[in-house]
Amino acid sequence: MASPAYIAVDWGTSSFRLWLIGEDDSILGERRSGEGMTSAAQTGFAQVLQSHLDALAAPENLPVIVCGMAGARQGWVEAGYIDTPTSLSAILTGAVSVPGQSRDVRILPGLAQRDRQAPDVMRGEETQLLGAIAADAKGEQVVCMPGTHSKWVRVVNGQVTGFSTFMTGELFDVITKHSILSHAVAGAADVPADSTAFESAIKAAFNKPALATNLLFTARAGQLLHGLTAAGARALISGTLIGAEIAGALSSAGQGAAITLVASGRLQTLYEDAFRTLGLTYTTVDADAAVRRGLSAAAKAIWPNNERKS
Amino acid sequence: MASPAYIAVDWGTSSFRLWLIGEDDSILGERRSGEGMTSAAQTGFAQVLQSHLDALAAPENLPVIVCGMAGARQGWVEAGYIDTPTSLSAILTGAVSVPGQSRDVRILPGLAQRDRQAPDVMRGEETQLLGAIAADAKGEQVVCMPGTHSKWVRVVNGQVTGFSTFMTGELFDVITKHSILSHAVAGAADVPADSTAFESAIKAAFNKPALATNLLFTARAGQLLHGLTAAGARALISGTLIGAEIAGALSSAGQGAAITLVASGRLQTLYEDAFRTLGLTYTTVDADAAVRRGLSAAAKAIWPNNERKS
Missing domain, CATH: 3.30.420.310 (2-keto-3-deoxy-galactonokinase, C-terminal domain)
Structure with missing residues (x-):
């Protein structure tokens, strides 16, 4: 079995999903719960995270990469937004560190469309998108991410040109x-x-x-x-x-x-x-796999030597 | 002051409005409350009506004409529907009597559009419509009755050809x-x-x-x-x-x-x-006045001699 390399967390409004990822990108452990932002804002984000890390006996030095509503203003630490139009990889550079933690915990930013007529925001889906679209994709793609607030994103030659929430x-x-x-x-x-x-x-x-x-x-x-x-x-x-x-x-x-x-x-x-x-013609990408791939891309960009560590 | 001729009631889902109407169509008294169908289904329709009649000291022999959700299946007595297309005056002939009352109480039916693709129903608005549109109106009219469930009705030469609820x-x-x-x-x-x-x-x-x-x-x-x-x-x-x-x-x-x-x-x-x-070009008809005029038309059709009674 591969050694653990990092922890990936998709922290939504009402859901929490955590994966312990190995050096070879394999999934070594997984946790799911309803302790989303709303609940964790009451009980404490650090405590919720620690309880799941303890349950998986995650090594103490392992860094944690987080996407989603944990980075909202009313979340753990505000991670801001990257403005459209933008390349998808720009979100990798916008991660903020959570201060005062024994481990290195980073939260990825969301995307903002500051258009006066069509303001829009996303948090979490940008990471799914990063994992769903090949970085070198050519031409126009329309990405549909259904959910509580469905996101439709227009990507042209790897650039997010705009998006709409329904x-x-x-x-x-x-x-x-x-x-x-x-x-x-x-x-x-x-x-x-x-x-x-x-x-x-x-x-x-x-x-x-x-x-x-x-x-x-x-x-x-x-x-x-x-x-x-x-x-x-x-x-x-x-x-x-x-x-x-x-x-x-x-x-x-x-x-x-x-x-x-x-x-x-x-x-x-x-x-x-x-x-x-x-x-309508479509291709399907598994949402869980997409968010893990996006978190993985972020982890590799932030901690490039981690795969050879531990 | 004119002698009272009948009682008009607009009994909606969440509102109750009652008018004591004189022989000359004047308003001799008015009551408004939140005792709509939902509340009256608990406390009893007859009791709610009586309490408002008592408050106005309405004469005992005075008949009562009712429109709205009191005629729904879950209301007082089910008054059924008149199917579209229909002339507006057809609702006047569909009133049902409430049995076991000391006075003559009639509830007007609703309208139903039984189209498989666009089924629709209204209760109460058909009476408003009757009061808003001249019976001899020529040509096409589009009537907008905004509310909890807005009704848009198409009337052609006095016939209701169809309607849509939003x-x-x-x-x-x-x-x-x-x-x-x-x-x-x-x-x-x-x-x-x-x-x-x-x-x-x-x-x-x-x-x-x-x-x-x-x-x-x-x-x-x-x-x-x-x-x-x-x-x-x-x-x-x-x-x-x-x-x-x-x-x-x-x-x-x-x-x-x-x-x-x-x-x-x-x-x-x-x-x-x-x-x-x-x-857009529009003309406005007061909703309260319209429902009273519709109830008045129904009362005159059902009790033609009432204006000379009492």
């Missing part, structure tokens, strides 16, 4: 939990199981995104008038939000641009289904 | 209360006070409705990057949702159709500002 995941959550549509989806499983309703909503919202908030209401009216099931309503809401997102994202990108989907699990399934339904 | 008001509510944007609007007053941000969002969302869920996120990014105020964020969210609604509603109506806005108070101000910003 609140798809969070809207799905608040609509199905707090709006009148919560009754329409009551009892339905988490995963939209009604692929007919999902695909029909994807097409309807993609073709007429202006009607998105009207299509959402058909989840209620369909239940009252046509006996739409809870699973059908859930699929309809999900499909409407994702279909409108894709329409919006592609309205600013070239229609013929190659789409790279960075996702895993349930979101991968949903977005692949959506792209197929719309006849 | 979840604008409710989305504004759940987004500003339950999403990450709740932080961006924290402390802002109820009324969007930043008209520049509102009008700019109206235009942006109307021109690119596909980007609505992206524009929403600029409320957060604008705060992080450009110091957008809470009032500005609130106005931006409101303008985005209303701008997208108008774009969607007009995408299915003729662009040149005359818009009748049925609204009062804060919503009237917001939608008039939106229409002016977009250069």
Whole structure:
């Protein structure tokens, strides 16, 4: 087994993922928990990190590279933003050190688009992007990173020229939990199981995104008038939000641009289904693997001799 | 003072409004409360009605005409739906009697659009519509009734040919209360006070409705990057949702159709500002007056001799 070289952490708003990475880039250990920024801001970031390092018996001298919301203003240490347009590798140079730690802990910056008309920010996805796109990629690429706040990024010859956040995941959550549509989806499983309703909503919202908030209401009216099931309503809401997102994202990108989907699990399934339904060409990169590759690239840039250390 | 002729009630999901109407259509008394369907379903519809009748010392023989959610399945007595396309006057013939009451209490039906692709329902707005549109109106009219669930209705030569519900008001509510944007609007007053941000969002969302869920996120990014105020964020969210609604509603109506806005108070101000910003022609009908006129038309149709009674 390879010797451990560094610790990689993807620290989001509501999730914490940590990997112990070996000299040969192998995964020697892994931890996942719900101790995201929101929770860690209460209990202490250093304590949360240490508890997971202890659980893996990580060597004391091992450095830690972190991406995500731990670098937000309300996080551990603010890591700022790199402004677009930028090369992806610029984020490697913007890492900030966490002071007062026994180990070398660095947090990567986010990306900011300071455009007055379309301000936007990301934290964590820039590291996924770094791991998903080859540094020497040529031409235009459109990268879709679905989630609570889906990010669509335009990369031209390795430069991030712009990006857009769509609140798809969070809207799905608040609509199905707090709006009148919560009754329409009551009892339905988490995963939209009604692929007919999902695909029909994807097409309807993609073709007429202006009607998105009207299509959402058909989840209620369909239940009252046509006996739409809870699973059908859930699929309809999900499909409407994702279909409108894709329409919006592609309205600013070239229609013929190659789409790279960075996702895993349930979101991968949903977005692949959506792209197929719309006849869009895409390639999928596993989101977990992408963020690890991005963290690894950062670790190697920051500690170039680490692979020969320990 | 005129003798009382009947009681008119607009019984919504979360609001209750009652008027004591005289033989000459004058308002002899008025009651407003938050005892909408949700609350009355717990405490009892008959009790809620009686308490307000007692407060006005309404004569015992006076009949009561009701519109709104009191006629829903989960309401007092289900009043069903009149299907589109339909003449507006058809709702007058669909009123159901509430059994077991000492007075004659009738609840008006709603409207249903049973289209498989675009199912939709309304309850209460059909009565507003009846009061807002002249029965002998010629040509095409587009009627906008903003609210928790905004209704846009197409009326051609007095026939309701179709309608669409947009979840604008409710989305504004759940987004500003339950999403990450709740932080961006924290402390802002109820009324969007930043008209520049509102009008700019109206235009942006109307021109690119596909980007609505992206524009929403600029409320957060604008705060992080450009110091957008809470009032500005609130106005931006409101303008985005209303701008997208108008774009969607007009995408299915003729662009040149005359818009009748049925609204009062804060919503009237917001939608008039939106229409002016977009250069759209409209006329406004007061929402309260419209529902009273609709209830009055129903009362006169159901109890034709009532004006000479008492």
